[in-house]
Amino acid sequence: MKAYTIKLLLAALCLCGATESLAQSAFYVYRTDGAINQFVYSDILSIEYGMEDIDGTGIEEYVQVINTIDSVCSIPVAKIDSVSFVTPTPALSISSAYVPLDPEETEVVDCDPEEGKYTLSFTGDLPPIDEGSVIIVDADSVSYIVLVTDVNIVGNRYEIEGEQGDLSYIFYDTEFTLSTEELRNGAADVDHLYKPTLAPRRKAVEIDDGVVRATGPLWSNNGEEQTTDIYKKGSTHAYSKHKFALNLDYEVTLLFGDKQEVENRGISFLKATNFNVDANIKGNMDAYYDFYLDVEKEETVIDLAPKENDKYVLLKHKLFPTIPIKFSIGPVPVTIDLGSDLYADVNLKGQGEFHFSAGIAADASTMMGARYNSADEDGIQMYYEQPTFNITPHDPTISGKGKLNGKLHLFPRVHAWLYGWAGPSFDIKPFLRAELSGGFKKDLLQSASSDFCAWALKNYCGLDLAVGISRSRMNYEVWNKSTEDLTVLEHQIYESPVNIKFRSASPAKVVKDQTTEVSFEVYDKGFDGEEVLTILPQLVKFEGDGDIQSTAGAYGVVSSGVAKASWTPSSSKDVLYARLYDIDGNVIAEDKYEGKGDITCPDENHPHWIDLGLPSGTQWRCCNEGASTPEAFGGYYTFGQVASAPTIEQIKEFLNNTTSVWTTQNGVRGRKFTSKINGGTVFLPAAGYCWNGEFTHVGNYGFYWSSTPRGEYGAYELRFDSYDARWYIWYGTRYYERSVRPVR
Numbered sequence: 001m002k003a004y005t006i007k008l009l010l011a012a013l014c015l016c017g018a019t020e021s022l023a024q025s026a027f028y029v030y031r032t033d034g035a036i037n038q039f040v041y042s043d044i045l046s047i048e049y050g051m052e053d054i055d056g057t058g059i060e061e062y063v064q065v066i067n068t069i070d071s072v073c074s075i076p077v078a079k080i081d082s083v084s085f086v087t088p089t090p091a092l093s094i095s096s097a098y099v100p101l102d103p104e105e106t107e108v109v110d111c112d113p114e115e116g117k118y119t120l121s122f123t124g125d126l127p128p129i130d131e132g133s134v135i136i137v138d139a140d141s142v143s144y145i146v147l148v149t150d151v152n153i154v155g156n157r158y159e160i161e162g163e164q165g166d167l168s169y170i171f172y173d174t175e176f177t178l179s180t181e182e183l184r185n186g187a188a189d190v191d192h193l194y195k196p197t198l199a200p201r202r203k204a205v206e207i208d209d210g211v212v213r214a215t216g217p218l219w220s221n222n223g224e225e226q227t228t229d230i231y232k233k234g235s236t237h238a239y240s241k242h243k244f245a246l247n248l249d250y251e252v253t254l255l256f257g258d259k260q261e262v263e264n265r266g267i268s269f270l271k272a273t274n275f276n277v278d279a280n281i282k283g284n285m286d287a288y289y290d291f292y293l294d295v296e297k298e299e300t301v302i303d304l305a306p307k308e309n310d311k312y313v314l315l316k317h318k319l320f321p322t323i324p325i326k327f328s329i330g331p332v333p334v335t336i337d338l339g340s341d342l343y344a345d346v347n348l349k350g351q352g353e354f355h356f357s358a359g360i361a362a363d364a365s366t367m368m369g370a371r372y373n374s375a376d377e378d379g380i381q382m383y384y385e386q387p388t389f390n391i392t393p394h395d396p397t398i399s400g401k402g403k404l405n406g407k408l409h410l411f412p413r414v415h416a417w418l419y420g421w422a423g424p425s426f427d428i429k430p431f432l433r434a435e436l437s438g439g440f441k442k443d444l445l446q447s448a449s450s451d452f453c454a455w456a457l458k459n460y461c462g463l464d465l466a467v468g469i470s471r472s473r474m475n476y477e478v479w480n481k482s483t484e485d486l487t488v489l490e491h492q493i494y495e496s497p498v499n500i501k502f503r504s505a506s507p508a509k510v511v512k513d514q515t516t517e518v519s520f521e522v523y524d525k526g527f528d529g530e531e532v533l534t535i536l537p538q539l540v541k542f543e544g545d546g547d548i549q550s551t552a553g554a555y556g557v558v559s560s561g562v563a564k565a566s567w568t569p570s571s572s573k574d575v576l577y578a579r580l581y582d583i584d585g586n587v588i589a590e591d592k593y594e595g596k597g598d599i600t601c602p603d604e605n606h607p608h609w610i611d612l613g614l615p616s617g618t619q620w621r622c623c624n625e626g627a628s629t630p631e632a633f634g635g636y637y638t639f640g641q642v643a644s645a646p647t648i649e650q651i652k653e654f655l656n657n658t659t660s661v662w663t664t665q666n667g668v669r670g671r672k673f674t675s676k677i678n679g680g681t682v683f684l685p686a687a688g689y690c691w692n693g694e695f696t697h698v699g700n701y702g703f704y705w706s707s708t709p710r711g712e713y714g715a716y717e718l719r720f721d722s723y724d725a726r727w728y729i730w731y732g733t734r735y736y737e738r739s740v741r742p743v744r
Contacts, residue, residue, distance in 0.1 A: 030081045037075065043068040093172040095259075095270055098134045099127050100331040109157065111139040118146060118160045129158055132267050134169050136333055141324065141475065142420035143335040145169065149265040163264050167418070168272040168374070170332055171256040178325065178336065179251045228315055230291075230344060237294045245286040250338065252279040252416060252424070257375075273375070279424040280369025280383075281414060288361035291432060312343035312409075319412050322475060337417045341477065343427075345409040363390050370424055370467040370483075382467050382483050415470050415477065422471045425480060429464040433490075439583030453539055453555060454581040456497065462490035496524040497538045497580050499531055499589045501659065503562065505679055510572050510594065518593050519564045520556075520578040533561030544576040544592075545569065567593075593679060600681050606630065609744060613677030614657055618650050618743050620682050625740040631668040633687035633698075637705065639715045639734035644742035645707040648716040651727050655718075662722040669699050671720045682741075684720070690737040703738040 029037040048065040064080070066073045102124065110119035118137050129135060133148040147169060150161040224243060231238040256272035263269070322339040366387030370380050411429040438455030468482030503519045510516065522538050523531040540556040540563035542548045547568040550556035556563035556578075567576050579590040594613070601608045601622050606629055609619040625642050626635030646654070658673040663683075665672065670685040688698035697703075702725075704718040710729050717738065719728040730736075 026085075028084045028086075029075060030084065031075070032079045032081050037073060039066060039068065039073075043070070045069060093174050093256075094330055094332060095134060095170050095172065097132055097270060098170045098332065099129050100333075101127060101135060101138075103138060103333075106138075108137060108139045111137060111144070113144050113164055116149075116161055116163055118144075118158075118162070120158045120160065122156050122158070126153070126156065126158075129160070132269060134165065134269070135160075136419075138333070138335075141337075143333070144419055144421070147264055147267075147269055149267045164421070165269075165271075166275065167254065167334070168256055168275040169269055171254075171329070172259040172270070172272050173256065174329075175253065175255045176329055177251060177253040178327075179249075228344070237292075239292050241290045241292075243288055246283060246412070247285075248281055248283040248414070250279075250281050250414075250416065252277065252336070275372075275374040277372045277424065278369065279416065280367055281426050282367040283428070284363070284365045285428070285430075286363045287430070312345045314341055315344050316342035317476065335419050336423070337420050337472075337475075338414070339417070339475070340412045340414045342412055343409070345411075345429075364388065364430075364463065366428075366463075368426060368428075368465050368467065370426075372424070372469070380467060380469065380481075380483060382465075382486065384465060384486075384488065387463060387488060409464065413470075413477075413480075415472075417470075417472050420472060420475065422469060425468045425470040425477075425482070427464075427466040427468070427482060427485075429466065429485065431462055431464055433460040433462075434458070435460075437583045439585075441585055452541060452581040452585045454583055455539065456582060457494065457536065458492060458496075459494040460490055460492050463488055491527070492525070493527045494524065496534050496536050497522050497588065498525045499523040500540065500563075500578055500580050500591050501676060502578075502591045502593050502679055505593055510569050510574060512569060512571050515566055515568045517564065518567050518576055518578075519562050520591060521561055522558045522563060522580070523561075534558055535561070538563075538580070541579050541581065542567070542576060543579060545571070545574045546576075548576070591676065594677075601630070610680050610682050611678070612654070612657065612675040612680040612682070614653055614675075616650070616653055618646075618653065620646075620654065621742045621744075622682060624685070624687070625742055629666075630683045631666045631670075631685055633685055634739060636687075636690040636737035637740050638737055639705055639709070640707070642705075642740045642742070643707075644744070645705050645740050646718075646743040648706045648708040648727060650743055651706050651716070651718045655725060655727060660720070660725050670702060671725055673725070684718075684741060685739075686720070687739045689739075703736075705738045705740050709734075 025042075026038055026040045029039070031037070045067045048067070049063070064075045064077050066075070101120075105122055105124040107121040107123075108118070109121050110117065112118070120137070129148060129151055131148060131151060133151075135146050135148060137144045137146055145165040145167065146160065146162040147165045148160055148162045152159040225241060226243070227239060227241050229237075229239045253276075255276040255278070257274040257276075258272070259270045260273045261268055262271055319340045319342040322337055325336045325338065327334055364387050366385060368382070368384040370382050372380050409429045409431045411427055413425055413427050415423060415425040417423040435458040436456075439453075441452055464485040464487050466482045466485050468480055470477050470480040472478060500523070501521050503521045505516050505518045507514070507516060520540060522534045522540060524534040524536070526532045536558070538558040540550075540558060542550055542554050542556060542565045544567070547570075548554050548565055549567075550563070550565040556565055563578065565576070565578075569576075573594075575592050575594040577590055577592045580588040582588050600610065607621050607623040607627075610622055611619050622630050623632065624634030625637065625644070627633065654673070657676050659676060660671045660673045663670070663672050665683050665685075668685050670683055672681055672683050674681045684702050684704065686697075686699050686702045688696050688701055689703045690696070700721060702718070702720045706716040706718065706727075708716045710716055710731070713734065714729060714731045715734055717728050717730050718741075719726060
């Protein structure tokens with residue numbers, strides 16, 4: 001019979017590891033020694049059998065080994081009593097000193113918690129309150145736990161003196177959880193922001209296996225746009241337009257240890273040895289935030305630093321209405337007040353005259369929480385799930401001159417106060433950080449080569465988190481102790497400028513005293529990290545021999561991402577440089593134009609060798625092997641059949657020093673490659689390839705052999721399509737027939 005039982009237990013445990021539909025969020029192994037092992041299904045890596053016992057010194061038949069992501073648990077199967085998917089019901093140990101008061105028969109006549117004096121009147125039987133008793137005084141919107149140190153009975157009144165306590169004086173060896181998530185009632189309702197309908201329903205809660213469930217989310221709203229003055233003084237005005245749409249769920253678990261004796265005003269009380277709180281909040285946010293700054297004359301510092309004791313500026317008290325949650329654990333009424341305030345934290349430094357705006361729209365989903373153990377010297381420990389965060393930047397605009405550097409937060413602080421006194425708080429802090437700078441230098445007595453004029457813009461956005469403990473008085477937060485800001489996400493959403501590239505020149509050949517119209521493209525770094533043509537009027541300085549004329553002398557102002565200059569070289573060997581500077585006079589990026597000799601086909605007598613200005617000096621033929629025009633496909637060859645094929649190093653150099661576009665040239669599709677160095681161009685037709693006499697991908701792909709083999713069978717090649725061009729490792733047979741573009 002024992003062997004049969006062991007087999008059933010082993011089968012049940014295997015089902016836990018192999019069948020997700022049977023194993024819910026967790027399963028529990030009940031042991032014959034009274035211990036209970038809990039295993040979260042998602043944490044399990046494997047379930048195995050072993051023959052060694054737990055300490056590895058002996059042999060015991062069928063030891064169950066459960067490997068999780070952070071531990072290994074060995075359990076002798078003979079000591080397993082049963083396996084269950086149902087959460088064990090926690091113990092409920094309530095102090096014998098606790099005296100429950102019937103709210104229907106109790107009237108709070110006077111309540112002075114600071115002096116520790118309370119007067120209660122009773123309409124029914126007088127409760128057995130004495131020195132050493134623990135009671136809960138429910139004074140309207142605030143409830144207090146009172147440790148009774150003196151009692152005077154006058155008729156049906158109790159005149160009580162005592163100290164404020166907490167739940168650790170009532171519960172021992174007890175755990176219970178308040179959760180708003182499991183019975184969520186669905187869609188968001190904008191009326192909940194200012195006209196909450198959740199509070200009355202929250203009086204009807206149910207306790208099941210130690211979990212107190214309340215219907216509906218903590219908050220659910222669509223929000224509405226608000227305009228907030230952040231700073232206004234003299235000629236400086238900083239303000240924001242913003243909207244928060246927030247959907248929050250809250251869960252708090254309270255765990256009380258075994259009891260110990262303490263003394264208060266000479267009276268002995270029992271309290272839990274330690275008091276643990278694990279609180280977390282889960283939320284989805286959809287919001288936008290736009291920031292505006294107008295400075296009409298020079299200002300040195302704009303500083304919204306701490307004004308009083310708090311680190312932040314309170315913008316709106318009760319951003320969401322306070323929600324009282326009342327429920328009972330056995331005969332003990334418990335009150336938690338959930339509320340939220342809106343805070344701002346801004347520190348800006350500016351000089352000059354500004355008109356600046358920038359913003360972001362974001363949606364996010366995250367979970368954050370904190371654990372507190374009264375016996376732990378480290379105090380609050382924070383934890384969180386990596387948030388999902390999607391951000392869309394609003395185009396920045398600016399006019400004026402000077403500097404701006406700052407970081408700002410506008411965020412809700414969510415707090416949960418036990419008995420209106422103290423409890424955990426959560427700061428959910430999306431931020432926008434901007435760096436705007438500009439500078440110039442003009443040496444009147446020296447050459448213009450040392451002059452520069454530049455400005456730059458960088459925008460960042462992200463999310464900071466902080467958790468803490470706060471205290472209240474009259475439903476206002478009067479004290480807060482928070483962890484340092486934890487930046488879980490910072491992303492640069494824009495940087496301007498970052499790069500400059502030669503675009504075109506007409507005519508393409510440099511001729512002494514002949515004016516050439518030259519253009520360069522200026523690039524910024526966008527939200528996804530890719531370079532994009534700038535939308536801002538950046539400054540480009542043109543430098544070189546000869547006569548240069550642009551928007552303002554040698555300076556070109558970018559329009560639609562392009563800066564242009566009229567250049568008249570003093571010789572055919574002159575070079576025109578286009579440079580971007582930072583505010584300190586350092587070159588950020590540069591490109592050049594030099595039309596040395598013929599850089600494209602000078603006539604129709606093909607083929608020609610095209611000089612792309614490559615560092616190695618390699619020149620590329622204008623036509624494929626076997627072709628007489630740049631658009632002709634030419635021949636198809638197996639690997640190594642043509643001796644003039646390029647090496648993989650030459651192909652990489654070619655790709656690294658050119659830009660390319662998918663185009664049609666004389667009716668043939670392919671990619672046109674333009675040198676970043678001198679503007680020379682070559683066209684490679686999309687000739688596809690040939691296998692067993694059949695042509696494939698003609699007009700859609702280009703496949704060009706290199707002369708470099710890869711291993712015993714493979715080879716390197718140049719491959720392109722309408723999306724991009726790249727070098728490629730071909731692992732198939734070398735007998736495929738492909739195009740070849742000769743080099744020298």
